Amino acid sequence: MKKILVAVDGSGPSMVAARLALELARATGATLTAAYSVAPLVVPGEVAFPVMSDLLAAEQTRGxxxxxxxxxxxGAPDVRTLLLSGSPAERLAEVATQDEYDLVVVGSRGRNAVARVLLGSVADRLMHICTRPVLVAR
Structure with a gap:
């Protein structure tokens, strides 16, 4: 294993995934890249462009x-970082394939089946569309 990609969003489950990914990277000598994807903004009605631009800039800063x-x-300054734009699952799958990552690690929020159907899940979506191996950390 040479390259590991871990999805992070600032949540507890994503930190669990990041710690696991770091352990795997250290055990295998792989490089580790942490990725955050700025999801497309969905706002009701018409919103002035400057407002949208400010919202997007704030989300990029947060990322x-x-x-x-x-x-x-x-505590690993050698971890690479990647700030993406777009739907998280789709962008992670695209980058994982394009840059030939050996493994993609993502956290799970532990939602039940009904919540996943209603709210969606980056982990679930990623497992279905990614052509690279995906490990869901719990």
Whole structure:
């Protein structure tokens, strides 16, 4: 194993995934990349472009802060970071395939089946669309 990609979003489950991914990277000598995806903004009605632009900039700033916090919390300055734009599952799958990651690690929020159907799940979606192996950490 040479390359591991871990999805992070600042949540507890994503930190569990990041810690597991770091353990696997250290055990195998793989490089580790933490990725945060800025999801498309969905707002009701018409919103002025400057407002949308400000919201997007704020979310990108938050994403960069999450990535920095993850690297700091892991105590591993050699962890690479990647700030993506787009639907998280789709972008992670795309990057994993394009950059030939050997493994994608993602956290699970532990929702029941009904909640996953109603609310969706990045982990569930990623498992279905990613052509690279996906490990869901709990």
């Amino acid at each position: 960069q802060a999450v990535l920095e916090d993850v690297v700091k919390a892991l």
